[in-house]
Amino acid sequence: MSVFEKIQNLDRRIIFVTVALAVILPLFFPLKLPVDITAPVQQLYDVIEDLPEGSVVLISIDYDPSGAPELDPATWSVMRHCFSRNHKIFVMGLWATGVPLGMRALETVGAGEYNKEYGIDYVDFGYIPGGAIALVNLGRDVHDVCREDVYGTAVDEIPMMKSIKSADAFGLVLSMSMGVPGSDQWILYYHARYRGNLATAQTAIGAPKYYQYLQTGQLVGLIGGMKGAAEYERLVNKYGLATIGMDSQSIAHLLIIAFIVLGNVIYWMEKRRKN
C-alpha cells in the first residue's frame, strides 16, 4: 500500500479526535476574533429598533433540543432587544418539544434580567397544534387558537391579551425555526394571507433556503445559525454562547477545509501515480 493509500484509509477515529480537539481547544485558548455583522441580521435589528414602543412581537419557538445551541442564543438576544425597547412578547410554538425552551428563555430574560411581569409584558401559549392550519386560524382569531396559556390560564383572564385579537396586533412575527412546521408555514400560510413584518432565525442547515424570501421582501430579516446569533449578541451588546462558540467554529471550519484539500491532493497524486 502506497503512502497515499495509507493516508486515504486513515482510521476515522483519528479524524474524530482532531475534530474534537478543534472544538475543545479554543475554549481554553480563545482567539476572541471580532464578529462581523451581515445585512440580513442588521435588517432584523433595525425593524425591532423602529417598532413603536410597546409593540407586540410574536416569537414562535419552532425548534427542539437539537436546534437549541444555534437558536437559543438567537431567541435570548431577540428577547433582550425587545424587552430593552419595552416591546411586549407573545410566545407560542409549533413544536411541542420546544415549549420548555421558550419557558426557560422567558423566565431567564423576561423575569430574571428585565423584571418584566407575566401577563402584562409577556405571555406564553406554549405548543399550538396543527402546524400550517393553526397559523391560518391564528391570524384570523388569536383567542380561538390560544384558549389557554402554558399555565392553564384562560386567554380572557390575561390582561395583555385584551388588545391582541388577530394578526393586526403583531408588529413583528419571528419564527425561530429548524424544520417543518416552521418558517415555511409562516411564510406560505400566515404572511401570504395576513402580511405584516415576518422574520426568521434558522439553524444553519435551513438558512440558505430563505435568502430567496429575503429578496422578495416576504422576510424582513434572517438570523442564520450560530454565526447569526453571535451577530445579534454583538448588536445587543450582551455576549453569550454563540459568541463563545465562534472560535471553535473557526478552527473546526479550517480543519474541515484542510481535510478536504488533503483528500483531493492525495486523490490527484494517487491518480497521477497510477497513470
Next chain:
Amino acid sequence: MTSGVWVWIAGALTLAIYSFLYKDNPFYKVAEYIFVGLSAGYWAVYLFWNFAYPNLFQPLFSEGNYWNIIPLALGFMMFTQLSRRSAWLVRFPLTFVLGVSLGLQLIAAVEGDVVPQLAGTFEPFSRGALFNTYDFWTSIGYIVLLVGVLSTLVYFFFSREHKGVFGGIARTGVFYLMIAFGASFGYTVMARVSLLFGRVHFIFHDWLHIIR
C-alpha cells in the same frame, strides 16, 4: 434545573452517546432506547393536553358543542388500521384531512410562493432602472438571479431532451445547483459543528466546571 445529580445523569448520557464514535456498544444502545421511549411519552402527554383535550373533549363535554362528535368519531376511525378487516374505514378521516390540507396547500403554493417568487425575480428589471437603483454588484447579482432561476427551471424540465440551446441552458442550471449545494454543504458543516460545540460547552462548563 440542571444541577446536582441531574447534571451527572445528563453528562453520563452524553458520554454514552459519544461512545458510539469508538464503536456500537450497549451503553449507546441503552441511551438510544431511553431517548425513543422518553420522546414518545413526551409527545403523548402534549398530544393529550394541547391537542385532544382542548379541541375535542373540552368542546364536547364541557361546552356542549355536540358537532365535535364528528371529528372525535373520525379520529377514532384511525385506529381501525390496526385490524385488516376494518382498515378501509381509515379512508374517511384520511380524505377529510387530505381535502382540507390540499386545498390550503394549493392556495399557499400560488399565493405564498409562485407569484411572489416570480415577481421578485423580474421586479428589479421593471422601469429599466437596474444599475441606477442598485449598486454595481447588486445589479450584476440580479442578472445572475434571473439567469439562474430560468436555467434551473429549464434543467428540471425532463419532458424534452437536453440538447442544443436547450441543453446549454440546462447545463447553466446545473452550475447554479452546484453552487447552491456547495453553499448548503458549508452551512451544514456550520450547523453540525455548532451542535458539537453546544455539547462540549455543557461538558466542560455546566458539568465539570473546568471553564468559566
Next chain:
Amino acid sequence: MRLRIPLAIIFVMGIFTIVSHFIPAQPVADLNQTFRNWYIGIISFFIFLGTVNLARSNSEKIKTRARDWKYSIILIISLAVMLVAGFYKGRTSMEEGNPFMYLYFNVQYPLESTMYSLLAFFITSAAFRAFRARNREAVLLLVAAVLVMLGRVPIGAAMWDGFPDVTEWIMSFPNAAAKRGIRLGIDLGLISMALRMILGIERSYMQ
C-alpha cells in the same frame, strides 16, 4: 361506498377550502375555521397512533424474544415513566420544577442534542474520504463550500475582509436563484398533485 364516499369527501373538502378562500362572508369563514379545528383534532389521532404502534411493536419484540428485546424493555419503561410524570399532576405536570420538566432538561435534551452532534464527526470523515473534485461541477461545489465556510466564521474575515461580502453575495444571488428554481418546480408539482387528488384522479393514498 368504500371508494365513492371517501372520494366525495376529499372533493368536497378540497373545493370548499379553495373556494371559501375567495368568499369573505362571515358564515363561510366561520365554517372554514370549524373544519380546520376538526382537522387539528383528527391529526392528533394520527400522531397518537404512532405512539401506540411503537409500544405495540416493542411489546411484540419482548414477547417473541426478538433481537435486542432487552432494550425494548428500557423503551417501554421510559415511555411509561414519561407518561406518569406528564399526567400525575394534571396539566401542571408540564410546569417548571416538575419531574416531567426534569426528565426533559436532564435526559431528553442531552440525549437528543448529543445524538445530532455526532454528525459533526461523520461529516468531516465523509468530506475527507468522498469530497473529490472529479469534474467541473464538483470543483464549483467545492469552491462554493469553501468560500461559505470561510465567510461565515470570524477567522475568514480576519484572513481577508472580503470573504463575508463574497459569501453574502453567493447566498443572495446564485444560491437564491437555484433554491428558487427548485422551489418553483416543487410548487408546480404540488399544485398538480393536489388537483389530481382532489379530483379523484390520484388514489394511491387509499391503498
